[in-house]
Amino acid sequence: MKSVLGLEWGRPSISKAVKIAVGCSLAVLIARAFGLSTATAVVTITLLSVQRTKKDTLRAALRRSLAFLASLALALPLFYFLQFSVLSLGLFLLLFVPVCQWLDLEEGLAMSTVLMLHVWNAKTIRLALVLNETALMVIGIFMGMVMNAYMPRRTRVIREDQRITEERIRIILRNMGRYLREEDTMNTFPSQIQTDIRGLSAHLDEARCRAVSLADNTFHPDMRYFLQYVEMRR
Secondary structure, three states, X not given: OEOOOOOEOOOOOHHHHHHHHHHHHHHHHHHHHOOOOOOOHHHHHHHHHOOOOHHHHHHHHHHHHHHHHHHHHHHHHHHHHOOOOHHHHHHHHXXXXXXXXHOOOHHHHHHHHHHHHHHHHHOOOOHHHHHHHHHHHHHHHHHHHHHOOOOOOOHHHHHXXXXXXXXXXXXXXXXXXXXXXXXXXXXXXXXXXXXXXXXXXXXXXXXXXXXXXXXXXXXXXHHHHHHHHHHHHO
16 A cells, blocks of 8 residues: 555554553653653653664663763763863764764664753753763663563464465475376466465565564574574475
8 A cells, every 4th residue: 555655654553652652651750750850851762762672672772872871981071171162062973973883883873962962051061960861861771671571472473374384385295296196187287386386485474574573572592493494494
């Protein structure tokens, strides 16, 4: 289905929408409970921290934390010695962007820049302010991880994929046997086998996507079996 602009409509994820809404709301409440300034900044951080899978969430959390530390190391000296001028902000971004690219920390670029802008706007460097920004980052990232703690494993769907795959393979092999024994008097095998194999191939592509999602949402090594199973059938 395509939109007026010729782009395909995406499939909405109700569960992700609920996670984002609940996570952002709780993050703001926690930030306000601790009396943090610019508490609404945790909305952006939480929003960015809700990833597709658990492993993606942990990787993003680590990269954003490292990016934040790098931003502190660059921003605080520049802001202080250049008196919080526009030049200090420009130099910070000029250095911070390539550092994130070099260290593969681009996921934390936007978040850390927003937090450092709070320091720049305050025109002062105080321990309380640095701790405030650190707390905002920790709350946002933590809430994103909490919201992604529940991921439906969908093993029932994977089992059904296995059943369908085995049934389709049995049909293909049975038709091949009939053809080789010359029981296929109508000689429909050549065209039918192509149709059956194309159907099986498409099903395995979809099953692989589901198996990858399952493997990325659990840290149990046995869950890699489903992915190995699909790859072997392909």
